[in-house]
Amino acid sequence: MISYPKVIKELSVAVALCAVLTLSACSSSAQSSARSFSVCHESDGPQIRDRSFNQNADAGLTRAERKLNITATRRNAENADDYRSIVQGFVARRCDLIITNGMRTEPEVRIAAKEDRSQNFSVLDATLHDGADPPNPSDSNVEEITFATGQAAFLAGYLAAGVTKTGVIGTYGGLQIPTVTVFMDGLSAGIKKYNEDHSTSVKLLGWDGANGSFVGNFTDRVAGQTITRQFIAAGADIIMPLGGGASLGTVAEFREKQYADRSIIWADVDGCTTLPGDCKYFLTTVEKRLDNAVFEAIKSAVNDDFKGTVRTETLKNDGVGLAPFHTFDSRVPASLKKELAKYRSKIIAGTQPTR
Numbered sequence: 001m002i003s004y005p006k007v008i009k010e011l012s013v014a015v016a017l018c019a020v021l022t023l024s025a026c027s028s029s030a031q032s033s034a035r036s037f038s039v040c041h042e043s044d045g046p047q048i049r050d051r052s053f054n055q056n057a058d059a060g061l062t063r064a065e066r067k068l069n070i071t072a073t074r075r076n077a078e079n080a081d082d083y084r085s086i087v088q089g090f091v092a093r094r095c096d097l098i099i100t101n102g103m104r105t106e107p108e109v110r111i112a113a114k115e116d117r118s119q120n121f122s123v124l125d126a127t128l129h130d131g132a133d134p135p136n137p138s139d140s141n142v143e144e145i146t147f148a149t150g151q152a153a154f155l156a157g158y159l160a161a162g163v164t165k166t167g168v169i170g171t172y173g174g175l176q177i178p179t180v181t182v183f184m185d186g187l188s189a190g191i192k193k194y195n196e197d198h199s200t201s202v203k204l205l206g207w208d209g210a211n212g213s214f215v216g217n218f219t220d221r222v223a224g225q226t227i228t229r230q231f232i233a234a235g236a237d238i239i240m241p242l243g244g245g246a247s248l249g250t251v252a253e254f255r256e257k258q259y260a261d262r263s264i265i266w267a268d269v270d271g272c273t274t275l276p277g278d279c280k281y282f283l284t285t286v287e288k289r290l291d292n293a294v295f296e297a298i299k300s301a302v303n304d305d306f307k308g309t310v311r312t313e314t315l316k317n318d319g320v321g322l323a324p325f326h327t328f329d330s331r332v333p334a335s336l337k338k339e340l341a342k343y344r345s346k347i348i349a350g351t352q353p354t355r
Helices: 004-035 053-068 082-091 103-115 149-163 178-197 221-233 242-255 276-279 290-302 326-331 334-351
Strands: 038-044 071-077 095-102 118-126 140-147 170-175 202-204 238-242 262-267 281-288 310-313 320-322
Touching: 038 053, 038 082, 038 262, 038 290, 053 071, 053 095, 053 290, 071 082, 082 095, 082 140, 095 103, 095 290, 118 290, 118 310, 140 290, 149 170, 149 178, 149 262, 149 281, 149 320, 149 334, 170 178, 170 221, 178 238, 221 242, 238 242, 242 262, 242 320, 242 334, 262 326, 276 281, 276 326, 281 310, 281 326, 290 310
Parallel strands: 038 071, 038 095, 095 118, 118 140, 140 310, 170 202, 170 238, 238 262, 262 281
Antiparallel strands: 281 320
């Protein structure tokens, strides 16, 4: 004889179990769908963890992996031949968004973007658009993210001129390209403005507005250390290296000599964060918030809000800025801090040129 209460109970359990399994499957499917958005990232240089540009950009990608559940593919361009093969490989993979670092990837992105209008690109520190914003329809699949680093570098130059004891500051770059010389122009303009305000004659070594000191790449630490020694021999007590991995040569020289009367202005990522053991050498850092820029680019693409346009990170939107002075804070007079705040406001208002 059939026990109907028992059958009903068993059916109820079965239905509940089925519902749980269905919800689980739906949840699994949703997670799978969320994770299916693929981002492919090309770094410019042999190292992602370069304590600078590449590492900062990768931090934004890592944050997106954690918070947006995207899947990421990373490739390093170690030489000129890599730029094309990596970009073409990413296109072949059908990545939902391709992100590239630096203007040296520009030619290959330009070609790939025209060949496949359905492929979206976000390019850091490069110039692909023709100057129109919004861009022409032919640029609609490329987001160009630029950084007004000259604004923050101006403040760094003013700061350096205000704290130098020798009256000599040095700077050098990896390559003489716009994304490097924009720092140098800003640094020089800040020094000149301080000299004008205070009737001083602080000198800048390594850049005269047209020519300067360059390693020839972004990896040669020995060359970076050699240039640093030359600057110090010429009297510089503050040095701003802009050589990517080559800049670690400056840090190596400071470690070796254990300088207490000289300092470094770092670039891209707060030196006290990436090189905490050497924080005592960093006066400040001209920060380029690539991590935020990369994360926001991915977030927009994930939310189907990708726009092929030019996006500029500035002092106003906190896309660039000066890092804290850390161990040097007590050596920066309150009056100088007020002047820096004044010029920051003037730059944001558009009343202070930065080159």
